[in-house]
Every structure is written in structure tokens, then in C-alpha cells.
Amino acid sequence: MNRIGVFGANGRMGLALLEAVSKKDDATLTGAYVRENSPLLDSAVNQLNSAASADVSFSKETDVKDADVLIDFTLPQGMRNHLKTAVEKNIAMVIGTTGLNQDDLDALNEAAKHIPIVFARNYSVGVNLLLNLVQTAAVKFGDDMDIEIFEAHHRHKIDAPSGTALAIGEAIAEAKGWQHDEVARFDRSNDEHAKSQNEIGYSVMRGGDIVGEHTAYFATSGERLELTHKASSRMTFALGAVRAAGWLKNKPAGLYDMQDVLDLK
Ligand SMILES: NC(=O)C1=CN([C@@H]2O[C@H](COP(=O)(O)OP(=O)(O)OC[C@H]3O[C@@H](n4cnc5c(N)ncnc54)[C@H](OP(=O)(O)O)[C@@H]3O)[C@@H](O)[C@H]2O)C=CC1
Numbered sequence: 535m536n537r538i539g540v541f542g543a544n545g546r547m548g549l550a551l552l553e554a555v556s557k558k559d560d561a562t563l564t565g566a567y568v569r570e571n572s573p574l575l576d577s578a579v580n581q582l583n584s585a586a587s588a589d590v591s592f593s594k595e596t597d598v599k600d601a602d603v604l605i606d607f608t609l610p611q612g613m614r615n616h617l618k619t620a621v622e623k624n625i626a627m628v629i630g631t632t633g634l635n636q637d638d639l640d641a642l643n644e645a646a647k648h649i650p651i652v653f654a655r656n657y658s659v660g661v662n663l664l665l666n667l668v669q670t671a672a673v674k675f676g677d678d679m680d681i682e683i684f685e686a687h688h689r690h691k692i693d694a695p696s697g698t699a700l701a702i703g704e705a706i707a708e709a710k711g712w713q714h715d716e717v718a719r720f721d722r723s724n725d726e727h728a729k730s731q732n733e734i735g736y737s738v739m740r741g742g743d744i745v746g747e748h749t750a751y752f753a754t755s756g757e758r759l760e761l762t763h764k765a766s767s768r769m770t771f772a773l774g775a776v777r778a779a780g781w782l783k784n785k786p787a788g789l790y791d792m793q794d795v796l797d798l799k
């Protein structure tokens with residue numbers, strides 16, 4: 535049985551994760567962690583999500599115990615604190631938090647020298663297949679092709695472009711032999727020139743309850759290919775993360791991603 539603790543357990547993904555763990559026969563929820571000052575402390579998790587395990591209460595994120603894997607879908611500062619706890623207690627992690635800067639990524643790499651970590655900016659099977667498909671398209675279309683990425687998310691999302699959009703762009707850049715930082719265009723409002731072909735443009739919309747949509751466009755004169763993924767439920771990401779937690783059991787320290795979990799490399 536995989537014993538799972540969830541950080542940010544009261545968040546949108548946190549609540550979906552509590553439910554996802556309870557759907558799996560080979561996983562059990564041993565901790566639902568919230569901030570130290572949370573009014574939810576000591577209340578039963580099934581008061582917030584009736585599908586979650588009835589006999590677990592929310593507890594302080596510093597009180598982690600009895601876990602094989604800790605799952606973090608929070609914000610970058612939360613992820614940094616949770617990473618420290620996991621290393622101190624020598625517990626594996628599954629991380630889905632996006633909006634990480636270089637410092638955060640360095641901390642992730644450093645922690646992965648001590649514990650096994652799966653870090654993925656999207657835990658759906660579809661997006662992980664898409665990461666392979668865009669690489670094929672980017673290579674096979676050749677150079678006379680304009681590449682753009684569009685993403686749409688709910689009104690509460692803070693980071694932009696989404697982690698997934700960046701992962702798609704980075705996969706394309708890798709396939710083309712480009713440095714992503716050099717070709718990524720996030721803002722064209724001050725441009726005084728037309729689009730160049732070695733460039734990946736990003737555009738973003740935020741609104742309502744959109745769970746997550748991503749399109750990679752490959753456009754040339756006379757034709758356009760659009761590769762789109764649409765997530766319609768957060769449960770997709772949550773079940774993917776719980777699957778990653780099962781896969782992590784008994785893995786050596788190191789940084790893994792969802793393509794490793796799904797054997798897509
Ligand atoms: N990789 C993937 O497949 C996916 C990734 N995500 C990512 O997951 C993250 C969370 O998304 P979502 O659930 O919608 O966000 P929510 O705002 O609903 O939840 C965020 C959670 O993190 C907690 N939190 C925030 N900051 C801290 C901190 N400094 N210390 C401890 N806890 C903290 C919040 O606690 P409190 O309520 O007390 O503020 C809350 O429980 C985002 O980065 C999002 O992009 C989302 C979906 C899929």
C-alpha cells in the first residue's frame with residue numbers, strides 16, 4: 535500500500551488529490567496538510583470533499599508523518615518549503631506546482647540528489663503524448679513553418695504562460711535544436727518587425743472555469759496544423775499524480791517526469 539500525504543490539501547488540486555487517492559485500491563491517504571494558521575486544522579477532510587477519506591483530518595504541513603510519497607500542487611514558495619520537509623524526512627515527492635523560476639528549479643535539482651522526485655507541469659496522458667507529437671511536427675515540417683502556442687485557463691490561475699505551454703515550447707525548441715530562452719516571444723506589443731521563423735510565440739487567455747486547454751500551431755502558406763489538448767476535469771491531473779506516486783515507490787533518488795512514468799521517452 536502506498537501511503538500518501540497531500541500538501542495544499544484545501545486547494546483545487548489538493549481536494550481533487552484527496553479524492554483521487556481514495557479511488558485507488560493500492561494507495562491510502564495518511565496526511566492532508568494545510569498551512570499552520572489554517573482554520574481547517576483538525577477538521578475532517580470529507581467535510582470539504584465528501585468523496586475523500588473519512589478518517590483523515592487536516593493537519594499542519596510541518597507535522598508530516600507515515601508517508602511514502604508527498605504530493606505538492608501549491609505555489610512556488612509552498613513547494614520550496616515542502617521540498618525541505620521531504621528531504622529532512624527522506625520521503626519521495628510528486629510535484630505539479632508551476633510558475634517556478636530558475637532558483638526554484640535549482641532547489642528541485644538539489645533535492646533530487648537526496649530523494650526521488652517526479653516533477654511534471656502536466657500529469658495528463660494526453661499532454662504527455664502531445665509533447666511527443668509536437669516534436670514530430672516541428673522536425674517533419676522543416677523550417678518554413680511558423681510555430682505558436684495558445685493556452686486557456688480558469689480565472690484563478692496566477693502564472694502565465696502555463697507550465698504546460700512552456701513545456702510544449704521547450705519540447706519544440708529541443709527538437710529544432712533551438713535555445714528556448716532565445717526563441718520564446720511572450721510580448722509582441724513593442725515589435726517593429728515581422729515574425730521571424732526561429733520564434734515560438736505564446737498567447738494566453740484566462741476566464742471562468744476552463745480547466746486547461748493548449749494548442750500548438752504549425753502554420754505555413756497554404757496549410758496549418760493545430761494540435762490541441764483539452765482537459766475537462768482536474769481529476770485527470772490528480773489521478774496522473776497518484777499514478778506517479780505509485781511508480782515512484784522504491785525508485786532511487788533522482789528527478790523524473792511524467793514521460794518516465796508513462797514510458798513515453
Ligand atoms: N502539473 C499539473 O498537472 C497541474 C498543475 N497545477 C498547478 O498546481 C498549483 C495549484 O493549483 P490550484 O490547486 O488550482 O491552486 P489553489 O489556489 O486552488 O491551491 C493552492 C494551494 O496551495 C496552498 N499554498 C499556496 N501557497 C502556499 C505556501 N506558501 N505554503 C503552503 N501552502 C501554500 C494554498 O493554501 P491556502 O488556501 O492556505 O492559500 C492552497 O491549498 C498551481 O501551480 C497550478 O498551476 C494545477 C493543475 C494541474
Ligand SMILES: O=C(O)C1=N[C@H](C(=O)O)C[C@H](O)C1
Binds near residue numbers: 691695699745746
Ligand atoms: O493552474 C492550473 O489549473 C493548471 N496548471 C498547469 C499548468 O500551468 O500547465 C496544468 C493544467 O493546465 C492546469
